[in-house]
Amino acid sequence: MIWEVFRQEDAGEYHTHCGNVHAPDREMAKLFAQIQHGRRKPTNSLWVVPKDEIGEVDAEEAAFGGTTDKSYRWVMGYKDLDAAFAEEVAESESEQEDADRASAGGDD
Amino acid sequence: MAAESDRLGGPAELADDERAAVEALLYRLADDELVLAERYTEWQVRAPTLESDLALANIAQDELGHARLWYDLLRDFGYDEADLIFERDPADFRHASLAELPFEDGDWADAVVRSYLYDVAEQLRLEALADASYPRIADRVGKIQSEEAYHREHAQNWLERLADDEASLKRLQAAVDRLFPHALALWEPSDHEETIEDLGLRTESLAAMREQWFDTVIPFLRSLGLEPPEGVRENPEAVRPATIGRDGDHTDDWDALHEEMTRTYRELGREEAHKIMPDPDEADA
Numbered sequence: 001m002i003w004e005v006f007r008q009e010d011a012g013e014y015h016t017h018c019g020n021v022h023a024p025d026r027e028m029a030k031l032f033a034q035i036q037h038g039r040r041k042p043t044n045s046l047w048v049v050p051k052d053e054i055g056e057v058d059a060e061e062a063a064f065g066g067t068t069d070k071s072y073r074w075v076m077g078y079k080d081l082d083a084a085f086a087e088e089v090a091e092s093e094s095e096q097e098d099a100d101r102a103s104a105g106g107d108d
Numbered sequence: 109m110a111a112e113s114d115r116l117g118g119p120a121e122l123a124d125d126e127r128a129a130v131e132a133l134l135y136r137l138a139d140d141e142l143v144l145a146e147r148y149t150e151w152q153v154r155a156p157t158l159e160s161d162l163a164l165a166n167i168a169q170d171e172l173g174h175a176r177l178w179y180d181l182l183r184d185f186g187y188d189e190a191d192l193i194f195e196r197d198p199a200d201f202r203h204a205s206l207a208e209l210p211f212e213d214g215d216w217a218d219a220v221v222r223s224y225l226y227d228v229a230e231q232l233r234l235e236a237l238a239d240a241s242y243p244r245i246a247d248r249v250g251k252i253q254s255e256e257a258y259h260r261e262h263a264q265n266w267l268e269r270l271a272d273d274e275a276s277l278k279r280l281q282a283a284v285d286r287l288f289p290h291a292l293a294l295w296e297p298s299d300h301e302e303t304i305e306d307l308g309l310r311t312e313s314l315a316a317m318r319e320q321w322f323d324t325v326i327p328f329l330r331s332l333g334l335e336p337p338e339g340v341r342e343n344p345e346a347v348r349p350a351t352i353g354r355d356g357d358h359t360d361d362w363d364a365l366h367e368e369m370t371r372t373y374r375e376l377g378r379e380e381a382h383k384i385m386p387d388p389d390e391a392d393a
Contacts, residue, residue, distance in 0.1 A: 021159050022157055022158070022159055023159060024269065027265060028159075028265060028269070031163065031258075031261060031262060031265055032159040032160075032162070032163060034258070035159075035162050035163050035166045036159065036162055039166065
């Protein structure tokens with residue numbers, strides 16, 4: 001049977017799919033995965049998962065991200081700023097910082 | 109811990125008999141690892157599955173690495189790689205016959221049983237070297253031990269699974285019948301054994317390690333339905349094969365293997381081994 005293998009480089013990071021191994025059971029899958037997927041790249045941990053146990057939904061079945069225009073999510077409205085507007089933004093930011101500082105000072 | 113006063117000095121500070129014993133011990137260790145690894149590589153692209161192929165190739169690589177650590181300590185005495193391997197008389201090798209036997213054609217049970225018998229022995233041998241009176245040996249044990257757990261796990265997992273099937277169990281038993289006597293050679297003395305013990309180069313005798321090895325392998329094999337040779341524990345000498353390798357007396361298979369192992373070196377007309385890796389001492393620095 002086929003076991004999908006997921007490798008984690010450092011503690012706390014995601015386990016990322018890196019390939020698979022053929023093995024009769026979990027113990028042998030872990031044994032083989034160490035050599036096949038954990039030996040030549042930095043590895044902190046490996047997961048082995050029976051291929052049959054993985055649920056999949058693909059682009060044929062689902063419209064990932066929906067079908068209507070949601071480009072507002074990308075905040076691309078800011079990409080066409082001209083220089084004058086950039087100055088205005090910078091000024092506004094520094095005013096805001098001054099105000100923050102003043103209010104922080106007031107609290108002391 | 110061996111007392112400080114019992115500790116031997118560096119390579120240049122040894123008396124003649126001390127040096128002879130250190131060399132004899134290192135040849136046993138290094139030759140076992142090299143020759144078994146050389147045999148393992150015959151499974152490359154021929155093992156039952158891609159996964160088992162890679163796992164055994166990996167084990168072979170580990171054993172070659174261990175051989176290198178031991179041969180490197182022989183280089184302290186002025187030998188180079190050509191002296192130690194490529195131009196050495198095959199009759200001067202001191203590995204146990206278990207390492208040199210050819211695999212039965214396509215018999216994975218042979219590879220699995222051989223590896224199990226050897227790797228349990230190697231574990232005991234390394235434990236007895238961890239506090240060796242020669243610091244250059246003791247210092248390298250930990251590095252090797254850290255790779256050995258995988259070897260034993262691999263062999264045991266395979267044994268357990270093959271033993272679960274009637275036809276495979278028969279093949280395992282045939283491999284045990286054939287290989288167990290040659291595994292006894294691992295515990296046979298080669299040169300200067302008495303001095304090795306007296307100097308504390310190893311903290312266990314060969315006989316004591318053999319008993320420990322019996323304590324582990326016999327119950328485990330029996331738990332799988334496999335029988336070691338009858339009476340082996342009570343009278344190992346009766347089971348031990350005539351040719352054990354440790355004394356330089358090898359099977360004809362060794363000459364053929366040595367010939368093949370050194371063929372490229374000779375065909376290229378080399379006089380020294382090509383160096384591709386830093387000295388282990390430099391790599392550690």
